Amino acid sequence: MNRFKIMDFAEKMQRCHEYVEALEAERRKIQVFERELPLCLELVTQAIEACKRELSGTTADHNMHGQPECSEQTSSEGPVLEEFIPIKRTHSSDDDENDNNHDDDDDDLQEQQSQNNNNNKRNKSNSSISNNDHKKKSDWLRSVQLWNQSPDPPQKQDLPRKAAVTEVKRNGAGGAFQPFHREKSVGKSSNQAIKAPTTVPASAISSTAGAVTGGTGGGGNKREDKEEGNQRKQRRCWSPELHRRFLHALQQLGGSHASTPKQIRELMKVDGLTNDEVKSHLQKYRLHTRRPSPTIHNNSNQQAPQFVVVGGIWVPPAEYAAVAATISGETSTISAANGMCAPIAAAPPAVPQNRQHTQSEHLQSEGRGSRSERGAHSSNSPSTSSSTHTTTTSPLF
DNA sequence: CCATTAATAT
DNA sequence: AATATTAATG
Numbered sequence: 001m002n003r004f005k006i007m008d009f010a011e012k013m014q015r016c017h018e019y020v021e022a023l024e025a026e027r028r029k030i031q032v033f034e035r036e037l038p039l040c041l042e043l044v045t046q047a048i049e050a051c052k053r054e055l056s057g058t059t060a061d062h063n064m065h066g067q068p069e070c071s072e073q074t075s076s077e078g079p080v081l082e083e084f085i086p087i088k089r090t091h092s093s094d095d096d097e098n099d100n101n102h103d104d105d106d107d108d109l110q111e112q113q114s115q116n117n118n119n120n121k122r123n124k125s126n127s128s129i130s131n132n133d134h135k136k137k138s139d140w141l142r143s144v145q146l147w148n149q150s151p152d153p154p155q156k157q158d159l160p161r162k163a164a165v166t167e168v169k170r171n172g173a174g175g176a177f178q179p180f181h182r183e184k185s186v187g188k189s190s191n192q193a194i195k196a197p198t199t200v201p202a203s204a205i206s207s208t209a210g211a212v213t214g215g216t217g218g219g220g221n222k223r224e225d226k227e228e229g230n231q232r233k234q235r236r237c238w239s240p241e242l243h244r245r246f247l248h249a250l251q252q253l254g255g256s257h258a259s260t261p262k263q264i265r266e267l268m269k270v271d272g273l274t275n276d277e278v279k280s281h282l283q284k285y286r287l288h289t290r291r292p293s294p295t296i297h298n299n300s301n302q303q304a305p306q307f308v309v310v311g312g313i314w315v316p317p318a319e320y321a322a323v324a325a326t327i328s329g330e331t332s333t334i335s336a337a338n339g340m341c342a343p344i345a346a347a348p349p350a351v352p353q354n355r356q357h358t359q360s361e362h363l364q365s366e367g368r369g370s371r372s373e374r375g376a377h378s379s380n381s382p383s384t385s386s387s388t389h390t391t392t393t394s395p396l397f
Numbered sequence: 398c399c400a401t402t403a404a405t406a407t
Numbered sequence: 408a409a410t411a412t413t414a415a416t417g
Contacts, residue, residue: 232406235411260400279400280411 017055023048236277245270246281256286 249267253259261279
């Protein structure tokens with residue numbers, strides 16, 4: 001009988017040891033995320049200490065039942081995995097040691113943007129995340145990867161409210177500063193591959209390099225795509241951040257209908273952004289705001305469209321929240337919601353009312369004050385809003 | 398010129 | 408099908 005116990009004990013020791021090692025490995029991994037996962041780190045650390053204590057103080061009897069959160073893995077090798085995956089293996093005592101290679105899918109594409117207005121997608125609150133992050137971990141975890149991609153604060157970054165003070169007077173013309181990317185490719189046949197007929201084994205690499213360099217980059221094109229016949233601009237992709245700015249500007253101006261592309265662009269203060277691009281985006285925005293989903297009539301079309309429109313504002317919820325928080329600050333959430341859809345409905349007082357003492361000043365004041373249209377529009381729009389949020393402004397056309 | 402609408406390309 | 412770019416129009 002004794003031997004049996006001894007065996008058991010040895011085995012336990014071994015396991016405990018392995019476990020400690022695994023824990024340490026784990027801790028090394030999450031060390032990077034210290035800021036984001038403080039508790040996690042603490043937890044692991046404590047666990048390690050506990051185990052070590054147990055090991056060192058082995059003489060005492062002690063069953064090692066002490067570990068509460070050990071549930072997921074008793075085996076040592078196994079535990080290390082599941083970095084991001086939400087997998088919830090119930091417990092699996094002796095799993096194989098599956099090593100997850102951290103597949104860092106670095107998406108290098110579209111870094112040209114990140115230069116100017118890069119930003120972490122949705123992780124704005126760095127400090128706030130401390131204790132209430134249990135949910136949506138996967139979400140911002142994903143974003144973590146973005147961090148290393150864009151570690152530096154470009155210039156204005158976000159915080160439009162505050163940044164406004166800076167107010168870098170971009171040239172009114174159209175941002176000649178950083179034309180961002182316009183270099184590569186001819187519009188037609190092949191946009192990004194092809195290039196050099198010779199070899200160019202790594203199109204991907206080249207593209208990456210180019211992007212990093214900053215698109216137009218220092219001039220010398222590696223490839224001979226001298227065909228400047230580019231009639232087609234490189235598509236401007238509206239990153240969430242850009243869109244956020246867009247919305248922000250829109251709000252300041254008091255709705256999509258009260259705002260003109262130029263004004264929007266100026267408010268956005270994104271260099272390299274052309275008037276046309278804003279214009280285009282505005283067009284799309286308006287389209288979407290008016291017709292959430294013409295195709296499928298939602299059931300219960302009759303009533304309770306609610307703010308379908310709001311939803312229709314294809315603004316991603318995250319954005320929406322962010323913007324709402326950012327802009328409305330503390331004004332009731334609901335009002336914020338309205339604000340969003342406001343483009344068409346809200347904004348009764350035409351003038352966007354100074355939101356912050358910071359800016360305003362002379363935002364769009366000058367320019368051409370003679371636009372009488374604007375007034376008409378603004379006065380007109382609110383009427384549509386009426387009380388019922390049906391927003392079906394064009395019931396019968 | 399500038400803003401809006403329509404057409405076109407990706 | 409959606410979205411950005413270009414052209415046309417007021």
